[in-house]
Amino acid sequence: YTAAIPARLLGLNASQMFIALSAIASFLTALALFWLLVLITKDNSFAAVGTLIIMFGGALASGNGAINEFFGRGAAYPFLPFLRRYIPAVAFPFFFALFGCVWLALKSQTKSTKYIAAISAGLCFGFLVFSYFYLWTTAAAFLFVLTLLWIVLRPENWKSDLRYLLLIDAVAFLFLLPYAYLLSQRAESTDAIQLLVLTHTPDLLRFTAIVCCISIIFLALAIWLGLTKVKEASTIFLLAFSIVPFIVFNQQIITGRSLQPFHYEFYVVNYITALAVVLTSFLFLKRIQSPRICAAILLIGGLTAVGWGYVEVKLTTRLLISWNVARDEAMPVTKRLAEFAKENEANGKTTVTLNFEYIQADNQPVTSPQAVLWARHQHVFAGVSWEENKERFYQMLYYGGRDAVWLRQDFRNGDIEAYMALFGWDRFNATLSVNARPLTVGEVEQEVRRYDNYYKNFSFEQASRPTLSFAVVPNNLNLDLSNLERWYELGAGENFGAYTLYKLQLKPINR
Known part of the structure; x- marks a missing residue:
């Protein structure tokens, strides 16, 4: 709603708002980061x-991004990870603002500023709680470590300052109460779909954790040399930042639960790691006596x-350009669907479209309100069970005339869409789960047989659940729509460049 309400007030559509969010989130994140670094380094x-x-x-x-391509380890992905989507982008400025507020709560000279900063830090934490799971849990890990270090290391005025740190913790905890209640009401399928794994296995060799370990070594060296x-x-702040990766990647040792930890590494903890490296570098840089040398180092x-x-943006943009072109080519037909929805707003939100092109299906809801039969990310929504998601994928294949022979060959060709839809994302991407295991030939063949049985026994009941209203057909795909025509009347198609749009009417009886 932080993005949706301003977009509605300004008359912006989702695409326009997402573009604006990239610029706004980047500016505010840079501002929050700069403020934090000024507070700590002066x-x-x-x-x-x-x-x-x-x-x-x-x-x-x-350890990702362009460096992957340079060393032949894969594609240059992701770039500027915090801008991956509106989450974590919208909440990212509050992530660093929280650290700045914590610093002010502990280091300000006036009580009023300390209290305001402490409450502000708690409010920032609350914003994170209802935004992106990996942001608030990382922030919680930082607050936990900082509180512990404050008590153990006992800096000057530690007792009087501890009350403000505990106030932050208390305000943060209050936000977790309604969050815990909402979490308790989640759908039964959520844990499996989100790849929640029950494990106590430690995870010590993440790249970010290794870098922070090196940072701790240099911090110890700086202390030994008298630099701090x-x-x-x-x-203490630097040490807390450096310890955070070890906490978030190993909390499952105590909790027994691990939830797609790669999100920490790709989108959150990597920035904490970079922050720790920058602050560690400052300990040595500030001892250089020559202003010219310091200026030269900073300039370089x-x-x-x-x-x-x-380089990061260039290489990743090159990787994604074909997807972006596909999205642009789909825009005319998607806008036409939006026009149909405006003609009858009540039906517009309940009708279902059959989409054969994966990128178009995934992107359609950005512009038009109709539901899609199946899309790549549909399984993450709580209203769709895993079995229903699989059946919807079966239906899409059936309506396109793709039988079991086609599906078997598609698996052999390594099509990730079929793997994701029928086995789950973690079965083809080991980074998604600590318990990821590769698919076996037997599992694939069993799924092909299951689909073959579904294909051969397709009935009116399946055709009407859900009932389709439109079909978006790519003109470059060789599809056999005879199965679709068996159950639906196809209206005169409207051509929109790369796609043809058909109105569908369910036939009353099997013909």
Whole structure:
């Protein structure tokens, strides 16, 4: 609603709002990061360069992005990970603002500022709780570690400052109460669909954790050389940031639950890692006596960060350009569906469309309100069970004249859509689950036989559940629509470049 309400007030559609969000979220995140770095380092120039390094180095800090392509380890993905979608983008500025508010609550000289900052930090945490699971749990890990370190290391005025830290923790906890209630009401299928795994296995060798381990070693070296002190607030914050990856990647040792931990590595903890590296570097940089040398290092660092950011965006944009072209080609037919919905708004939200092109199906709801029979990400919605999601995929194949022979060959060709729809995302992508296991030939053949039985025994009941109102047919696919015509009357098709749109009417009897 943070994005939807302003979009409605400004008359922006979803695509326009998402474009605007990228710019707004980037600016606000940079502002929050710069503010945080200024608070900790008290050096504006370093904070500006550090902000660039952290924002453009997010993918690199996780060992992903363009570096993958350079070393032949795969495609350059993702770039600027926090802008992956509106989540985590919308909440990302509040993530770093929380850390800044915590610093002010502990280091400000006035009580009123301390209380305001503490409550603001708690409110930021509350915003994160109702945005992106991996943001608020990372923030919770930071607050836990910082509170523990504050008690153990006992910096100056630690007792009086501890009350403000505990106030932050208390406000944060209050937001978790309604969240816990809502979580208790989740659909039964949610845990399986979201790949929640019951395990106590430690996860110690994540790239971000290794980098933070190196950061801790250099922090210890800086303390030994007298560059900083153990009880300084900046040292404690840096140590807390460096410990966070070990907490989030290993919390399952205690909780016994692991939920797609790659999200931490790709979209959240990598930025904490970059922040830890930047703050560690500052400990050594601030001891350089020559202003010219410092300025030169900062200039080189800033230019390198911007250059690397360009490389990240360039390579990933090249990777995704075919998908973006496909989305643009689908826009005319999708807009036509939106026009149909406006003609009858009540029916527009209850009608179902048959979509044969995966990208078009996934993107259609951005512009038009009709439900789709099947789309790549449909299974994540609580209203669709895993079995229903599979049957919808079966129906799509059936209506396109794709039999069991076709499906078997599609599996052999390595089509990820069929694997995702019929076996789950974790069966072809091991990064999604700590218990991921590869598919076997026997499992694939069993699924083909199951579909063959469905295909040969398709009935009016299946054809009417759900009842289809439109078919969006790609003109470049060789589809046999005879199965569709057996159960539905096809209206005169409207051509929209790459697609033809048909109105459908369910036949009253089997013909």
